[in-house]
Amino acid sequence: MRNILIPKRGEIKVNRKSIRISICLILILILSLSLSGTSFALRGGSVYTGSKQIAAPNVENLEPSSETTKMTSPRQVPSNVDIISNQITVSNEEISKPASETTKMTSQKVTSLNAANLMSLSRPTKGTNLPYDGAFSGVNTEIFSNYYFFTNGSTQLYVDWNVRADYPANVLWHINVYQAGTNKFVMSSDQFSTNSNTGWWTTRFYNLDPAYNYYISFVNDGPQISFPISGDFTVRLK
Structure with a gap:
C-alpha cells in the first residue's frame, strides 16, 4: 500500500x-x-493588439508645412524684361533703339551757297566733317548724299530740309539713314508730304551707335514715278 x-x-x-x-x-x-x-x-507608432494593428494618429501632420517642386518647363519671360534680385525691370533695349523726331523750324532758313553739293545715285565712299549742305532735284526713286558724315562719337544727327514737288502734286517721301562702311540700313524717318510739310523742317535722328559714321538718302514714295521731288538740306551735329 x-x-x-x-x-x-x-x-x-x-x-x-x-x-x-x-x-x-x-x-x-x-x-x-x-x-x-x-x-x-x-509617439506615432502602432500598437499590436491581438490580430489587429491600430495605427496611432501622426501629430506632426497637423503642423504647418510647405512644398517646392521644379517646373518641368522654364517660365516664359518677355525679351525686354530682366529679372534681377527678384525685381522686374524693363530692359534698355527698347529705349536705345534708333529713333527720329521732326519739328518745323520757327524761322525760314536761307539756302547755303554750298548747297551745290548734289546728291548721287551711288552710295558714298568718302567722309566729310559736319555741318554739310546739299541739294537734289528731279528725284523719282532714292538718292544718296555724296559723303558720309563724321559723327565724332555723337549719337544723334540733325537734318534741316526743305523738300518740294517739281510739279503741282502731293508727293510722299522720307529720309533713310545708313551706316558708313557696312552700308547697313539703320532707320527711316516718318513719311512726309510736299503739300503738308512745306518750308523748312528739322528731323533729329538719335540713339545712333557712336562707333559708326553715317550717311543719308531721300526717297520718293510716289504716288508714281512721274512726280519727282527736289530739295535743299543741311546735316549737322546740333
Missing part, C-alpha cells in the same frame, strides 16, 4: 501566498507592457 503525503496546513498557506505573489507580478508586467504600448502609440 502506497504512502500518501498530505501537506501540512502551514505549507498550504505558503503555497497560496506564492501563487498570489506570482499573479500580482504577472498583472504588473501586463500593465507595464500596456503603458509602454500606449506611450509608443503617442
Whole structure:
C-alpha cells in the first residue's frame, strides 16, 4: 500500500501566498507592457493588439508645412524684361533703339551757297566733317548724299530740309539713314508730304551707335514715278 503525503496546513498557506505573489507580478508586467504600448502609440507608432494593428494618429501632420517642386518647363519671360534680385525691370533695349523726331523750324532758313553739293545715285565712299549742305532735284526713286558724315562719337544727327514737288502734286517721301562702311540700313524717318510739310523742317535722328559714321538718302514714295521731288538740306551735329 502506497504512502500518501498530505501537506501540512502551514505549507498550504505558503503555497497560496506564492501563487498570489506570482499573479500580482504577472498583472504588473501586463500593465507595464500596456503603458509602454500606449506611450509608443503617442509617439506615432502602432500598437499590436491581438490580430489587429491600430495605427496611432501622426501629430506632426497637423503642423504647418510647405512644398517646392521644379517646373518641368522654364517660365516664359518677355525679351525686354530682366529679372534681377527678384525685381522686374524693363530692359534698355527698347529705349536705345534708333529713333527720329521732326519739328518745323520757327524761322525760314536761307539756302547755303554750298548747297551745290548734289546728291548721287551711288552710295558714298568718302567722309566729310559736319555741318554739310546739299541739294537734289528731279528725284523719282532714292538718292544718296555724296559723303558720309563724321559723327565724332555723337549719337544723334540733325537734318534741316526743305523738300518740294517739281510739279503741282502731293508727293510722299522720307529720309533713310545708313551706316558708313557696312552700308547697313539703320532707320527711316516718318513719311512726309510736299503739300503738308512745306518750308523748312528739322528731323533729329538719335540713339545712333557712336562707333559708326553715317550717311543719308531721300526717297520718293510716289504716288508714281512721274512726280519727282527736289530739295535743299543741311546735316549737322546740333
